[in-house]
Amino acid sequence: MTCHKRYKIKKKVREHHRKLRKEAKKRGHKKPRKDPGIPNSAPFKETLLREAELRKQQLEELKQQQKLDRQKEQDKKRKLETDPADEPSNVESVEEFGQSKPKKAKLSKQNPKTVHCLELKKVIEASDILLEVLDARDPLGCRCPQVEEVIVQSGHKKLVLVLNKSDLIPKENLENWLNYLTKELPTVVFKAFTNPKDKRKITKVKKKAVSFKHKVCFGKEGLLKLLGGFQETLGKPIQVGVIGFPNVGKSSIINSLKQERICNVGISMGLTRSMQVVPLDKQITIIDSPCFIVSPLNSSTALALRSPASIEVVKPLEAASAILSQADARQVVLKYNVPNYKNSLEFFTNLAQRRGLHQKGGSPNVERAAKLLWSEWTGASLCYYCQPPTLWTPPPHFNENIVADMKRGFNLEELEKNNAHNIQAIRGPSSGNSILFWSSGLTNGIIEEKDIPELPKVMQQGKQEEREDSEDKERLSDMSPIEETSEALPEESIAGEPSTRSSIILDEKTKEDDAYDFSTDYA
Ligand SMILES: Nc1nc2c(ncn2[C@@H]2O[C@H](COP(=O)(O)OP(=O)(O)OP(=O)(O)O)[C@@H](O)[C@H]2O)c(=O)[nH]1
Known part of the structure; x- marks a missing residue:
């Protein structure tokens, strides 16, 4: 927005408020007095604030309940009005990437978990090699035994582990994990290109200037050589599927x-919703996939760290408390610069005060503090690490023959050299600067649509509306990807669009500014 337009709006708003005040004065209304809150000198201020916070939460829960009840009633009414035959009952078969708009619209009407499962199965089916991407901060937690079992059972597919985000863990820890994982499967140490301006809002003009040519990324050559070598032994073009839990860095x-x-790359979990075919060269084609669906039977920490927020309902306070319970309290206190805590509520209260997260009246906003911690632990910058198990025990779906079979056809010596070189080159944090975390182990996933638990009807409807909204956004983004995504996802920029196009859009916007009509747009 231009300054001219902004100042014009501000001026009009001031005038409008002045007018309202004048009218209220004429009618004899006085401004209600502001609540000064609890004074600092009051005894038990903390307890009172916490009680107030609890009361507010209860009130919100009540409101939520009422909203759900209202939705239930609306749902009933709608059901009576519409023809039941119109409802999507059976799962439609998913078309290839590049599917037509009406088919996309049909997909969006399905349970998103079903769509994820279908797309994932398609990726597995189409691939010769599957790269299971693991977040180096919790590699075991990013492995899904159910998906691995399907790949092993297929008999002829290869599984390779990619230890991504290796810049976020200490070097010794990275070495230990590499030693542990290579006992089982070929493992590549990787550090993907990330946008340094991840957390800031980037202007559209700056965004297009970001080039990939000079950005730091480790493990690319090693991975390409590994795939190229395998392709040569196979003697035909290969398809490589990239799979994993949300936010591990597949895209x-x-x-x-x-x-x-x-x-599309972004900090929000579950961004990729359908398979995307990317030809690397004539011989190798890469396929991006939507994330695995987490089984509800997992521990609450696994659910908090691995559930895509776009399709799962997770309460931030519960999720953050679960994560906190498995982190080293001493290092957490040092990292967040808060006093020692006895329970998670006390920690979030302290964190909210420390970060200036307050509600009206001055009470600490515990919910926002929990959200902040949760987003940091699922995001792309917090350094934490887990220790690998002391003894290597193969998962039940692996035996020595399978391990040998999975390694056949790859040049493992070259891979080892590349990994050693990358470990030296990657600058990770020291163990004092990162937080020790106790992993919950392998995370169970769902691969068959029939295993997906049914959503309550009311929630289905809520999610359906959300999806329709995002479908509309998608349609808009088809017209101008950079424009749209910059607003939806300020943290991370998105796929390349010819630079001229965004500048044209900017020009058009600037022209529009002068044509702004306050009386219609503001009213
Ligand atoms: N520090 C660091 N961050 C990374 C690395 N790789 C990816 N990220 C960040 O992790 C976040 C998620 O990356 P994505 O590529 O969108 O992950 P994804 O697995 O495709 O996510 P979904 O589409 O949600 O399944 C982004 O903010 C990336 O910038 C890495 O090697 N190091």
């Missing part, structure tokens, strides 16, 4: 390999 790896912003 970032593809972008790094391609040196282009070809896939």
